[in-house]
Amino acid sequence: MRIGELSERTGTPRRLLRYYEEQGLIAAGRSPNGYREYDERFVDRVAQIRGLLDAGLPTRIIKQILPCLDKPRIIHFPDATPEMLATLELERDRLTERIECLTRNRDAMAEYLEAVRGDNRPDTARTPGDRDGRAGAV
Amino acid sequence: MRIGELSERTGTPRRLLRYYEEQGLIAAGRSPNGYREYDERFVDRVAQIRGLLDAGLPTRIIKQILPCLDKPRIIHFPDATPEMLATLELERDRLTERIECLTRNRDAMAEYLEAVRGDNRPDTARTPGDRDGRAGAV
DNA sequence: TCGAACCCTCACATCGATGTGAGGGTCAAC
C-alpha cells in the first residue's frame, strides 16, 4: 500500500509517516516511481510507534527499543546489544513509574467523580474510602 | 518559602514555577518586595502538576481539573461545573487508555528482557508465555 | 489529452514545554 492508505488506516498524517521514516523508526520500500511502499506489518508498527510516542518516549529512544519489540513472533537475540538492554531496562522502569503516577491521578479523578455523583450533600463531603482525606495524586 | 527553595524541593527549575503560575496552575502570594511567597502546600501541588504534565496532559487541561484534585481533605462540590465534570470524565478515560497502552508496552519490554536473560540459546527463541507469538504492544 | 488524485522533496511555521540571559531590584553579611 502507499502512504495515503497507511495514513488512513493508522489515522496518522502523511507528514508524520515521513517524519518517522526520517527518524529511522520505519523503513519503507520504494516502487520504481519513487513512491513509498508499505506492507501490512506497518499498520501495527505505526500504531506501536504512536503508542510509545504518546507514552512520552522520544523518537530517539523508540528507535533503540523498537527492534526488541516488533519481531512478530521471534526474538532475535543478536539484536540485543548491552546498551540496548540497558536502555530497555531503564525505560521499562520509567514506564512503570509513569504508569503508577498516571494510575494515582486517574484514581483521584475517578474518586472525585464518584463522590460528586454518588453523594450530593449540599456543600462538602469526604470521598468514600478516604483514609487520610487526601484524594490528591502525584 | 521563596521560589528558590520551592525549586529545590520540587526539583523544578524556577523558570517553570513562574511558567506554571503564568498558566494559572498555581497562584503564589507576594511579599512586599515583590518576591513570590509559597507555603508547604505548593510542594505537593507542583509535584502533582509535573505528574499530570508528564502524563501528557497540557497545562490548559490541568488548570481545569486541578481544582477537583487538590483539595487537601475536602471536596467542594460548588467547584464542579458541568464542563469540568465532562472534562474530568473524558480525561479519566483517556488516562485509562493511556495506562493500558503503557502497560502493554512495558510488559512487552519486560517480557523481552526476561526472555533474553532467562533463556540464552544461541540464536532465536520464543518468549515464555507466548500464546500467539506476539510480544509487540500498541 | 486533460484533470483529479495521488505521490515526491524541501523548507519554513507553529505549538507547548523549557533554556538562557540581559537589565535591574532586595537584602544580609562582611
Added chain:
DNA sequence: GTTGACCCTCACATCGATGTGAGGGTTCGA
C-alpha cells in the same frame, strides 16, 4: 557601602512533534 546570593520582568532561543504549502512528478479515467 559593597559584595554575593537572592529575587524580579521581559524576551528571545531551543527542542521535538506537528502543520502547511510551494513546486513538481505519476497515474488513471473521462
